[in-house]
Amino acid sequence: MLKKFAVTNYRGFKNRMEWDLSHPSNYTFNNDAIRNGMIKNGIIYGPNGAGKSNFGLALFDIANHLSHKWKKPDYYLNYACAAHYDEPVDFEYTFALDGHDVVYTYSKVAAELKGEIIREQLLIDGKEVLMKDNERLNISEEFGLTEVAIENLKESANNISLVNYLLGAVPLPKGHALLLLRDFVENMLFFRSLDNREFIGLKEGGSNIEEYIIKNGLADDFADYLHEVSGQVFQFAPGIPGENVLYCLMDSRKIPFQWVASTGTKNLELQYYWLKEMGNASFVFIDEFDAFYHHELSYQISKRLFEGPNQVFVTTHDTFLLSNDLLRPDCFFILRNNEIKAICDLTDKELRFGHNLEKLYRGGTFGL
Incomplete structure (x- = not known):
């Protein structure tokens, strides 16, 4: 310490x-x-x-x-x-x-x-x-x-x-x-x-946070996190092979998370990423x-x-x-x-x- x-x-x-x-x-x-x-x-x-x-x-x-x-x-x-x-x-x-x-x-x-x-x-x-x-x-x-x-x-x-x-x-x-x-x-x-x-x-290099969430199967966990800390409800679509974009489902339509997330919610995405990574x-x-x-x-x-x-x-x-x-x-x-x-x-x-x-x-x- x-x-x-x-x-x-x-x-x-x-x-x-x-x-x-x-x-x-x-x-x-x-x-x-x-x-x-x-x-x-x-x-x-x-x-x-x-x-x-x-x-x-x-x-x-x-x-x-x-x-x-x-x-x-x-x-x-x-x-x-x-x-x-x-x-x-x-x-x-x-x-x-x-x-x-x-x-x-x-x-x-x-x-x-x-x-x-x-x-x-x-x-x-x-x-x-x-x-x-x-x-x-x-x-x-x-x-x-x-x-x-x-x-x-x-x-x-x-x-x-x-x-x-x-x-x-x-x-x-x-x-x-x-x-x-x-x-x-x-x-x-x-x-x-x-x-x-x-x-x-x-970490040794930069990371694409949405790629990290998709590759590690954390979309549902991220949605639970957003609901727990901020009360927001998001449903994320299954990841598309070869694509590193996180999509929300809104009235059955797929919309990129970055399009609908507020500045504060985008910052929550960053906090979520580091909370996962900072264990060590x-x-x-x-x-x-x-x-x-x-x-x-x-x-x-x-x-x-x-x-x-x-x-x-x-x-x-x-x-x-x-x-x-x-x-x-x-x-x-x-x-x-x-x-x-x-x-x-x-x-x-x-x-x-x-x-x-x-x-x-x-x-x-x-x-x-």
């Missing part, structure tokens, strides 16, 4: 911003949102322009050099903060991985739409096993690298990730913390559906997940997203979700002014189960 994340100088985040998920409060309700002493599920609020989307993208920077899954093609455009565009962006991740504490920090610059790592450090259970910057290179003897290999890495001009190099070049025993780190990052997922649908991680996801971040939803629909989708074992966080502006019936005060975050904090840390008031969090939020209790 992700315990802590910090970033400095990324896009609009001029100063260091830290997000700590390892210190939940002692609430006695909705304990499913906490796992192994860490926050598993959460909702992030913040004013327009505060940086919620950029925060999600910053979280997934690690996937750009440690994962072989799908990347955002234009990720390195507008990379560093404009005020310090010629300085590196600093990242710090702390993971709890099957009994190991893994701290991975690095600094990266963007060059020709690519990222170059200029500093890299890895600590496993408090022990430094890798460190490289402009002046030094230290690699733990446990990796068994020859002096020649170490010298070549020290003099290399292609700014490769040493973590990635070790994963590809060194035989590691099953359960090694480095392999656990790779597996976690390979299974991270970011997605959103606003003007354009896009995602990072988990380690960490999921959904940006503006409910941009086209009625508030009751947002609530139903949230419940589905949070019921699994994986860490799932979403951003929204829907204050209807600010409810102790859904989560708890240490799982609702506000991002503003280069900080992200749980609402329980933004007030001296003791927040209890009976409090109306939405009313408190709208009344300015948490500073908004």
